[in-house]
Amino acid sequence: MQADEVKEKKKKSKKASEKAAEPAAAAAPAEEAPAKTSSKKRATRSGSNVFAMFTQHQVAEFKEAFQFIDQDKDGFLSKNDIRATFDSLGRICTDSELEGMIKEAPGPINFTMFLTIFGDRTQGTDExxxxxxxxxxxxxxxxxxxxxxxxxxxxxxxxxxxxxxxxxxxxxxxxxxxxxxxxxxxxxxxxxxxxxxxx
The missing domain is CATH 1.10.238.10 (EF-hand)
Incomplete structure (x- = not known):
């Protein structure tokens, strides 16, 4: 019987040490998590840097222009939005011209992308x-x-x-x-x- 008790104690102590190791293992990812969170914050911060490139007044003016161009008011600029804007200004654009304008953006043109495009241009690309x-x-x-x-x-x-x-x-x-x-x-x-x- 004593041998069984010793084996049982060893099993319990082994389980206890495994349980102690589990929180330590869980703590390790928790320690990594702040690093991931901070990198996410950095990514967000760099994405918002486009707003820092302009004064609040300029951002407000860009917002007004964006809303003017966004004819269907869906929050994105499409080829049809741009066509309608040019039509209202008395300039007719071909499909290839409109496609070229849309392709300047690496993705859908929401307000942040719109600002990014203008930010890139004001940095001296081809304005x-x-x-x-x-x-x-x-x-x-x-x-x-x-x-x-x-x-x-x-x-x-x-x-x-x-x-x-x-x-x-x-x-x-x-x-x-x-x-x-x-x-x-x-x-x-x-x-x-x-x-x-x-x-």
């Missing part, structure tokens, strides 16, 4: 080229556009500017003194600021 292409419609040769023609377009088409808003915009434009604006310098001024205007 200047986009502005130069827009101004190319007004190029009258030698990289110049007529200030009056540009003013008329700003006040007539798309989201119309008031006369005073157009005056404020064009007051900053580099002019040749004969009523012509240097398109390249103006695009540089709009994208890079005053410090590189002469470049």
């Amino acid at each position: 200047e080229d986009v502005i130069l292409n827009a101004f190319a419609q007004f190029d009258e040769g030698n990289g110049l556009c007529n200030e009056d023609s540009l003013r008329h377009s700003l006040c007539t088409w798309g989201e119309k500017f008031s006369a005073s808003e157009a005056d404020n915009i064009l007051a900053e434009a580099p002019s040749d003194g004969k009523g012509n604006i240097d398109i390249k310098k103006f695009a540089q001024l709009l994208t890079r600021g005053d410090e590189e205007e002469g470049g």
